[in-house]
Every structure is written in C-alpha cells, then in structure tokens.
Amino acid sequence: MKKRIQILLFIGLAFCLFSCGTYKSVHHQPITEGYNQEKPVVTKYSDTLFSSGTNYLIKNKQQLWELYVSGDALQLGLINGALSDTLIKKQERVFFTKIKDIIPSKFKQRILRNFLKWYNRKLYLNVPEEYQTEIYGVSRYNSDDYQFIAPNYLRSLYLHAAHDIGHALQDLALVGCSSMAAWGDKTTDGELLIGRNFDFYAGDEFAQDKIVAFVRPEKGHPFMSVTWGGMIGVVSGMNLEGLTVTINSGKSEIPFVAKTPISIVAREILQYASTIDEAIAIAKNRAVFVSESIMIGSAHDKKAVLIEVSPEKFGVYEVVNSNQLVCSNHFQSDAYQSDERNKEHIVESHSKYRFDRMLELLAEKDKMDPQKMAEILRNTQGLKNTQLGYGNEKSVNQLLTHHSVIFKPESRMAWVSSNPYQLGEFVAYDLKAIFSKKGNDFMVLGTDSANIPKDPFLSTAAYRNYEEFRCQDRVIDEAIKEDVKLSAGFIKDYQNNNPDFWRVYFKTGKYYYEKGWDAAAKIEFEKALAKEITTVPDRLLIEDYLRKINNKR
Numbered sequence: 001m002k003k004r005i006q007i008l009l010f011i012g013l014a015f016c017l018f019s020c021g022t023y024k025s026v027h028h029q030p031i032t033e034g035y036n037q038e039k040p041v042v043t044k045y046s047d048t049l050f051s052s053g054t055n056y057l058i059k060n061k062q063q064l065w066e067l068y069v070s071g072d073a074l075q076l077g078l079i080n081g082a083l084s085d086t087l088i089k090k091q092e093r094v095f096f097t098k099i100k101d102i103i104p105s106k107f108k109q110r111i112l113r114n115f116l117k118w119y120n121r122k123l124y125l126n127v128p129e130e131y132q133t134e135i136y137g138v139s140r141y142n143s144d145d146y147q148f149i150a151p152n153y154l155r156s157l158y159l160h161a162a163h164d165i166g167h168a169l170q171d172l173a174l175v176g177c178s179s180m181a182a183w184g185d186k187t188t189d190g191e192l193l194i195g196r197n198f199d200f201y202a203g204d205e206f207a208q209d210k211i212v213a214f215v216r217p218e219k220g221h222p223f224m225s226v227t228w229g230g231m232i233g234v235v236s237g238m239n240l241e242g243l244t245v246t247i248n249s250g251k252s253e254i255p256f257v258a259k260t261p262i263s264i265v266a267r268e269i270l271q272y273a274s275t276i277d278e279a280i281a282i283a284k285n286r287a288v289f290v291s292e293s294i295m296i297g298s299a300h301d302k303k304a305v306l307i308e309v310s311p312e313k314f315g316v317y318e319v320v321n322s323n324q325l326v327c328s329n330h331f332q333s334d335a336y337q338s339d340e341r342n343k344e345h346i347v348e349s350h351s352k353y354r355f356d357r358m359l360e361l362l363a364e365k366d367k368m369d370p371q372k373m374a375e376i377l378r379n380t381q382g383l384k385n386t387q388l389g390y391g392n393e394k395s396v397n398q399l400l401t402h403h404s405v406i407f408k409p410e411s412r413m414a415w416v417s418s419n420p421y422q423l424g425e426f427v428a429y430d431l432k433a434i435f436s437k438k439g440n441d442f443m444v445l446g447t448d449s450a451n452i453p454k455d456p457f458l459s460t461a462a463y464r465n466y467e468e469f470r471c472q473d474r475v476i477d478e479a480i481k482e483d484v485k486l487s488a489g490f491i492k493d494y495q496n497n498n499p500d501f502w503r504v505y506f507k508t509g510k511y512y513y514e515k516g517w518d519a520a521a522k523i524e525f526e527k528a529l530a531k532e533i534t535t536v537p538d539r540l541l542i543e544d545y546l547r548k549i550n551n552k553r
Contacts, residue, residue: 030132035074062418070216077137087229181304184323220271233263241274242299250291251345389501426452502531
C-alpha cells in the first residue's frame with residue numbers, strides 16, 4: 001500500500017503543477033430545480049430518537065440506528081442529513097482522522113487533495129443526476145471543518161467513491177468480503193437465502209454507528225440498506241420486490257480517472273430492478289473504475305447470480321446444476337477466465353481459501369436456514385477446522401467486519417448484525433410490515449421474536465484475549481516504528497493472546513530484527529512460517545527477512 005500511495009502522491013504533485021480539466025468538476029452543482037426544497041424541521045425526543053414529519057431516526061436496544069425516510073431525491077437527502085446530522089459529522093471526522101494517521105505529512109496531504117480533484121474530475125459525469133441531488137441534500141449537513149479538503153457537496157461526492165479509491169490503492173486488503181446464497185433443496189423451506197460479511201475496516205469508531213436505512217423514494221422501489229452517516233450508496237441491501245444486492249471487491253489496477261462508484265451502481269439496481277435481468281441491464285449501462293462482484297438475489301427468479309464488472313470487462317456468473325453460489329474476492333465468469341490479474345489473485349491472495357472454506361461449511365450444514373447462515377458468517381476456523389488465529393483474513397469471520405447481513409428475499413426478511421463485528425444479536429426486519437405501516441408511531445422497526453441470538457464466543461476468554469491482542473498489536477506496531485523497547489512479559493502476553501495467528505510471531509520477529517537481535521528474530525520468523533499465513537506475499541516477506549539474517553553470517 002505504501003508504494004501505491006507514494007505513486008499517487010507523485011502523480012498528485014505533477015497535477016498540482018500541471019492541473020487541467022478540473023474546473024468544471026470542482027464548480028459543478030447538481031440540479032435542485034423542480035424538487036421540494038423545503039428544509040426539514042427536526043424534533044428531538046431524546047438522544048436516540050429524532051423525527052421530521054413521518055420520517056425518523058431511532059436507536060434500538062442492540063445499538064443499531066434505524067432510519068426511515070421518504071420523498072423525492074432532494075428531500076431524501078435533506079431529511080436523511082437533518083435526522084442523522086450528528087452521525088454524518090462523526091463519520092467524516094473518523095474517516096479523515098484515519099487518512100491523517102495514514103498520511104501524517106501536511107505536505108503530502110495537500111498533494112493528495114490536489115490529486116483527488118484531478119482524479120475525480122469526471123466523477124460528476126458518471127453519477128446519475130438523481131443521486132447527485134440526493135448527495136447534495138445530505139451534504140448540507142456535513143461539517144464545515146473539512147472545507148480545506150473540498151466544499152461540502154464535492155467532498156460528499158468524493159466520499160461515495162472512497163470504497164473504490166481505497167480498493168484501487170491496495171486492492172482493498174481492508175475489504176475482503178464473503179457472501180453466499182442457497183436455494184431450492186439446499187434450504188429448509190426451499191426459499192432463497194443469502195448471507196454476507198462486509199469486511200470494510202476504517203477503524204473501530206467507524207463501525208460503531210451502523211444505520212439500517214429504510215428508504216421510500218418517489219421513483220422506483222422502496223428498499224432497505226445497511227449503511228453509515230452520509231452514505232446514500234448501497235453495499236448491502238434488499239428492495240420490496242425481494243431483490244438483493246451485495247458487493248465484493250476483485251483484483252484491480254490503479255485507474256486514472258474516477259467513473260461510477262460501485263455503491264451508486266448498487267443503489268440504482270436496488271431502486272429500479274426487480275429481476276436479475278433488470279439488474280444486469282442497469283449494471284451494463286454504467287462505467288465503473290474498479291473490479292467488483294455484485295451478488296444479485298431475486299425473489300422473482302428464486303436464485304442468485306454474480307454480475308462481475310471492471311473497467312475493461314463485464315461478465316455474469318450463474319451456477320449450473322447447483323442450488324448454491326459462493327463469492328469471495330475473485331471472479332468466476334467466462335469473461336475473466338484468461339484475466340492475468342484475476343488468476344494471480346486466486347493464487348496469491350486469501351480469496352480462494354475463504355471460497356473453499358465457505359463451500360466446506362455449506363456442505364457441513366446441509367439444508368440452510370438463517371441461524372445456520374449466521375453460524376457460517378461467524379466461523380473463525382480454516383479448512384478442516386484448522387485454527388487460523390483470530391483476525392486472519394483466510395477465515396470467513398475476520399473479526400473486523402463493518403456489518404453482516406442475512407436476506408430471505410421471498411419472505412422479504414433481513415437480519416442485520418449488531419456490534420461487535422457479526423458477533424452481536426442479528427436483528428430481524430420484515431420489509432413488508434415496515435413499508436406498509438401507517439402513522440407516526442416512531443417505534444423501532446425490528447421484529448425481536450425473529451432475532452438470531454448473539455454468538456456464545458462473546459462470553460469466552462478467547463474473545464477477551466483477542467480484544468486485548470488488538471490493543472497490544474497497535475502497541476507493537478508503534479514500538480517498531482518509534483524504536484520503543486518492550487518488556488519480555490509484554491511479548492509473551494501478546495503471543496499468548498492469539499497463539500495460532502502467524503502475525504504475532506512475524507511482528508515479534510520484526511521488532512527483534514529492528515533491534516538488531518537477529519538470532520531471536522530468526523526464531524520468531526520460523527514460528528510464523530509454521531502457521532497458516534494469509535497470502536503468498538506475506539510468506540515471501542517473512543522468507544526475505546530470514547534471507548537477510550542468514551546473509552549476515
């Protein structure tokens with residue numbers, strides 16, 4: 001990732017000096033004429049309940065925010081922004097603080113800002129006007145603290161491409177999503193069942209305030225999606241027609257111009273498609289700038305398929321003679337069979353391993369139901385129940401997920417995980433009941449009787465040790481970076497808290513190596529190699545350290 005950021009910073013410097021073609025994009029304003037421009041009036045009942053007309057935002061006992069909004073594009077944005085004002089400002093602060101942590105140099109930050117202006121110069125041409133207008137409405141409630149990055153509307157537009165830009169920067173090691181579908185004789189009642197982990201990590205604080213949004217647009221289908229403050233795009237959602245959309249990143253090169261953010265493509269599909277064919281037609285009509293698998297589940301078609309998009313290719317993958325579909329982070333359709341990047345990704349990344357593990361777990365579970373789907377999504381072990389260590393990206397449950405969601409499209413039911421990760425209670429939502437409700441009752445929208453209980457793992461010493469390990473992991477990173485000395489007791493405790501994870505031995509070895517303690521470092525690197533290492537590049541890096549140590553002799 002560091003190398004890619006350096007490349008982008010160099011490009012940013014060049015375009016800071018020789019910028020062209022950015023004036024229109026920087027000064028573009030979306031269409032607001034013809035829309036209801038009335039500014040929402042918000043009533044605050046408590047810190048966890050806000051309303052505006054029939055629209056409201058409420059926090060349930062599982063600590064999920066539930067948002068119900070309706071109206072034209074501008075009103076959707078304005079009402080969303082007015083109700084979730086505090087959440088929007090918090091998410092912005094968390095996100096930009098994370099960027100600052102990654103790039104602490106103010107000079108490099110300035111270069112990056114100039115790069116983003118140039119890179120996103122055609123973004124507004126590739127986002128439908130309807131969504132630009134909605135984003136504009138939301139952006140009226142953005143913080144003014146970040147005007148130095150870009151004006152509120154433009155900054156909000158950029159943030160809708162953050163998933164794609166992050167993906168391009170490092171093939172989104174921060175997004176290693178897993179999804180699966182089963183139907184027919186593979187489920188207990190024959191209905192389509194879909195489960196997914198959205199493993200987008202932008203810091204613990206970013207995942208604290210998940211929003212389950214229920215949106216009734218003036219045009220198109222009412223839908224629900226799992227999102228966060230300020231985000232109108234979709235990464236996981238289902239509409240009232242029983243069509244579901246989830247996105248998984250694939251292998252990408254660094255593109256040189258932003259096009260349609262994948263979350264906007266997913267939103268358009270969710271709002272306007274009711275069948276797989278309609279979803280495919282919408283996806284074909286949009287130019288994207290990263291590679292992505294879009295899993296589409298359909299109550300009408302009673303099955304799921306994958307739409308695989310990239311800047312150069314378009315493919316659809318449909319299983320033959322099977323009632324289950326699995327997706328990790330590589331492509332499966334004919335369009336990508338000879339794609340060198342995809343083939344390399346299958347060999348070198350953790351995608352194929354997770355893919356095979358999902359198949360293994362589906363085979364073990366036989367006929368699926370929502371409870372069994374949750375068990376798979378929460379599974380931390382590897383193939384043949386190998387202990388991978390907690391937090392290993394080879395596992396279906398990487399213990400960093402932003403959210404996990406289960407869909408039963410034919411019943412219009414969805415289950416959304418509560419914190420932490422996908423370990424908390426899955427809250428059940430009945431879309432038919434929610435979108436047929438009348439009156440201003442301002443009640444929580446979940447169906448508690450259908451909830452899936454929290455994972456028993458939460459009550460174990462292993463979970464407590466994992467959370468302690470995460471804190472210690474940051475300490476050892478800082479010690480390596482700042483040449484701080486750690487006690488032998490700390491190192492022992494750090495490794496004992498997550499003993500099956502290769503990374504605790506690698507980081508200990510790296511710490512010793514930086515201190516010049518080569519003999520101790522060699523022992524730790526060899527311990528790491530004996531564990532289930534996440535990727536081929538990770539293994540090569542450890543072997544490179546050992547080679548350097550051996551060459552010193």
